[in-house]
Each structure stands twice: as C-alpha cells, then as structure tokens.
Amino acid sequence: MEFYRAHVLVCRGTGCTASGSEPVMEAFEKEIEKRGLSKEVKVLLTGCLGLCELGPNIIIYPEGTYYCKVKVEDVPEIVEEHLVKGRIVERLLYKERTAEERMRALTDINFYKRQKRIALRNCGLINPEVIEEYIANDGYRALAKVLTEMTPQQVIDEVTKSGLRGRGGGGFPTGKKWQFAKDAPGDVKYVVCNGDEGDPGAFMDRSILEGDPHTVLEAMAIAGYAIGAKEGYIYVRAEYPLAVKRLEIAIEQARERGLLGKNILGTGFDFDIFLRLGSGAFVCGEETALLASIEGRRGEPRPRPPFPAVEGLWGKPTLINNVETFANIPPIILNGAEWFASIGTERSKGTKVFAIGGKINNTGLVEIPMGTTLREVIYDIGGGIPNGKKFKAVQTGGPSGGCIPAELLDMPIEYDTLTQAGSMMGSGGMIVMDEDTCMVDIAKFFLTFTQDESCGKCPPCRIGTKRMLEILERITNGEGREGDIELLETLARNIKASALCGLGQTAPNPVLSTLRYFRHEYEAHIKEKKCPAGACRALISYEIIAEKCKGCGLCAKVCPVGAISGERRQPHVIDKEKCIKCNSCIERCPFGAIVKK
C-alpha cells in the first residue's frame, strides 16, 4: 500500500457541497497532480463536519489543520504553502469569536472541544463511499460480535441496559421496542429505519446517512439478528439525493463483501436491506404513516394499538428506529452498555445530536452528552447571538416542540426536563431566537407548517389546527379579541387529547409553550394592539424623532413610496397612510432617528 504523508479531506456533505466543495476538491486533485504530489498526498471526500456555516470545510492530516470557507482560488496557495513547504495558511484558519489568534486544529476549537461524537463518530473522518475505511474504524465488528458471541436475547439485554432511548422524537426506550418485536409471534419480521427527517432545520439523520451510511446498515443487521428478521427497509426522503446515493453505494459494497445477503460472515445469518424513497410529507415520519407509504399506500397514520412491533409492515411484526438511534448501536455493542450508560444523566443516557440554527453565530451540527445545559450549547458551542442582540428563547423539538425562555437556559438537556418545560427533545432541531423575534409570530409560523402538513385524516388535526391558525392570524393582524387566548387554550387541549397521531397531538405545543412563557406578548397584541418585538407589520408604525433628525434627506431618498418629506436641515416626517413599513428608512438613517413603535 502507498504511504501517503498527507490526507486532504474535503467535506462533501450537502451543506459544503452547496457552498462549492465539489469544485474545490477537483482543484485540489488537479493542483496536486500538477505539482507531482499524487503519490504523497491523497485527496478524499468525507461527511459533514458540523460547521456548515463556514463551508466549504477542509481538513489536512496528519496535522488536523482545519481550513474554512476555502475557495477554488485558495487551493494553489494551500498546496504550495501547506503541502509543499509545511507552512500553515493562517488567513484560512478558523477564528474563535472570543480569541485573537486563529485556531490551527479542528480539535482545538470550542465548537468541537465540548462535543462527544458517538453517532457522528465517523462523519468527517472517513470516506463514506469506501467500505474499507468504515471497516478500518472497527466497522462491522459489532455485527461480527453479536453473530458469534451473543444470543439475540443478550443483544437486546445489552441495548436495554445501555439506557438508549429513541432519537427520533418520542424517546421510547430502544431495548424495550426491540423486546416487543422479538416477543411478537410470527416467522416473518422486518426492521425499518426511519430516515424521514421532517423537522424544519434538523439535518442530523441526513448527515449520518451521507457521512457514515454503513453504521446504519450494520445496526439494522444487528437488530435483524436480535428480533429474528431477514429483511430491512430504509425509508429516506427523495429530496436527500446525496444520502440516497451514498446509501446505494454502501448497500452495494456491503453485498459485494457479503456483509449483507445470505450467510453473513459464514454464520448462517441472512439479512438484506432495501431503500424506499419518500416524497417529503411530514406525516410520513410517523411510524404507521411511514409503513403505509412503504407498502405503496397513501401516507396516513392509523390508530395504535396494534403497535408496529406486533402488526407492522404488511401486517408483520416490525421494528422501527430512527437513523440516529441506529447509529448508536454498533458502539454500544463494541464498548458495552456500561460505557454508554456512563455518559449522560440518570434518565437520559448517551449523547444527542442537535442542529443549531436561527439567530446564532455557529449554525451547524453538534453532538453533546445528555445533561449539557442549553447555555453551554448556545453560548460555548454555538458562539452566542450575532450583532450583540439579546437571547430571547430557543425552540426545540421542531413543530412538535416548544419555546424555552432565557430563565431556563441553565436547564440540563434531557428528555424529561425538556418535556416538563413544555417542549420536547424531538429529533434535535434547535432554533435560537433573539429580542427581535415575536413569539406569537413564531407560534404562527410553526402552526402554519403543521397545518400545511396535516394529512387530514382526523378532524381534530385537520379542522382544529386550522381554527387555531386563524386565531393567530387575527391576533398578529391586530384584530385579536378578548377571549382569544382562552379559546386557543381550549382548542389546544382538545386537539392534544383527541388527534390520531403524534403530528396532531403535538401540533399545539408551540402555541401552548409560548402562551406559558410569553403570555404578555399575546396580551399586548390583543389589548394594546402592539407587537413588543416590532415584528408584526400590522401592529407597528414608523416615526422620526425630531430632536435626532438632522434633515439629511437620505430616508426620503430611499423610501420607495415617497412617504417621507421635509425641508433640508429640518426634521422630516413620515406619512403613516403612505408608509408600507418596509424598514428601508431605519436601515439608511445614519443618526438612529427613526423608530418602530
């Protein structure tokens, strides 16, 4: 085998590919060829590193140097300086917001230092399109271990003891789910991987499928052995083309190597995996709707029981786990349940991957031990709120979750603490909001999403969420009435109690949690017809403070509707009838003389 003195890893997750990592990778290959370094330096693609905001991301080993926002034009310089002369290209290094100097290695920066990567252990480290790289990092050893050293019951006991809970939303104990599926009578059983990631802003499942597809295949085979299934299905969104491609490559390679198919590793165990593409309906993340979709029927949920563990795919006992849950299985088998259970807290074991977005500096993907506080995630890892704004709330759990206010920032992240706070773990979306965000508007945003995605099968969800949305629209338009808050609460309670599936049962959560912590904002909208955050257009007006105005006329020039008038060097005024509240004048005024009220 060739000895390469350096590896250039180019992130080819969706984020970095979108910001142009493909031409950057080609430029590296060309430049290295041109300089005659092809036998010493290897260029390869890898999965998501997490700091998608700063893509295209490049890591060069053995130093582990992390370069961000690399453009094609930068490539000759990196090759000349770093790969030929051994001098780090300082200007492309990551710069910590709080420190002066630039950070050389990925492992030195705060964003990574505080993470513990189990589910994402191979993302950004291996080439996901080469099965040998996965095998090199202990891949398929867990499968080998269960097939030769463990009985199916021992496998399930190990998963149960680890304390692993479902990472897709509900947080149901994984071992228990496996036990139900094993105990269900029947010769034919199925393992299904739920890759229908639907929460706006959440992309951990996609990143795992793109960056480490084999871990999901291996875990599904282990689950198949444990419950007595011979076939598995991965349900993944068609709008994740890269994940689909990498999965196809991975399945193909695993079959060629005999790690899927008949008589795996000579043990007599048969297991194969097939892909099914979803068309992006949010409701298909619900397990019974997902199963219906795999079967070729309309993606609609059905009442449970019977649970899929008893009556699932084509009426057979079926185990359904989410992508991230599966990604934790091989390390648990290899390192033992005690190891996994030692990470995290009493009731929430292990780690959780979060997709941080919204008003935060380091948007991206992070994996942290359970019990880490929201403050650590938002300020230490996420780098805080941009433009010196104040933190207002963080939304967890996507459209099914809720908003957590600043008072609870020191709360440790666990399944139960989040639920008690009126939110939920969900799949791990985390949207940060600053002082300019209106909480009524946010509740409206999420309800618009769930209303849009409601499959329409049950009336509480179909009609109830529509009525709630109408009330929220009324409130944000300045037409809120006395009693609207109480009506929202009644509707929310009834929908939660009577909707058929998780989508409807959790749809009112964003409204309930914002009512719980930001009720005064609702009241201000309804009673005073004011939006405290200045976000709801119908409730704000623009005014010029005469004392501050120098009469420079810039605002009048920029106003698209000619609503501002005044003499030169004299205070100007805004005609509120004409004003369309486009905010252009505020942005233009050099003296801060214009205010929203």
Next chain:
Amino acid sequence: MGVIKSIEELEKIRDQARELINLRKDNENKTRIVVGMGTCGISAGAREVLMAILDEIKKRNLTDVVVTETGCIGMCRFEPLVDVIKPNQPKVTYVNVNPEKARQIVARHVVNNQVIDEWVIPNI
C-alpha cells in the same frame, strides 16, 4: 473485492484497511519526521530527502510515523534539515541530510531507536 467469509477474514481486512485512515488518528502518539522545505531546503535537495523518507516508510510498512514539512528556521547552510521527534523524547535535528542518510535515519533512529550522533546538528 471478495466476499468476507468469516470473522477472521474481517479482522484481516480491518488490519490492512487501518493504513487507510491511520494518518487521521492518534497522531500525538506517533513519531514525527519533519523536513525543512523552505526555499533553502528545497534548493539543497530536501525534496529528494523527503521522497527517500516516504519510500523507506512504505518499504518498511511503518504505521506509527507521520511526515510533515516545515519552513526555513534560519540555519540555511545546514539544509536539508530533518527533525525526528519520538513521543515523550526531545527533538533530534539532523543536518546536511541526503537521500542515503535519510534512509538510514529511518532505519536506525525511527525504527531501532538509535540516534546517529555524527549527523546531529553541531553545537555552534
């Protein structure tokens, strides 16, 4: 690429494949060989020295070694310079290295742990 028929075969493939990703893991516990590749180093023949080191490592199938370059450190008349840094040991700097010396440094110092005193930087 063939079918992996047994656990033993899987282990064998893993051991071989480790070289693929070895460079990206546990680098703090490996021996580092640093070649001076400033303009002075390159014109004195550092490139050939580097190639000889890489070739020797490949021939000997060494996995616990990383090779990096560095810029000019100011002692241009001694170039090509090669540092060998073993974990938990002080840095040893060799001067006026040529490809033949480089191969011996890998064989004697890196592999057999014997510093070649006569090529080490003189006390000036």
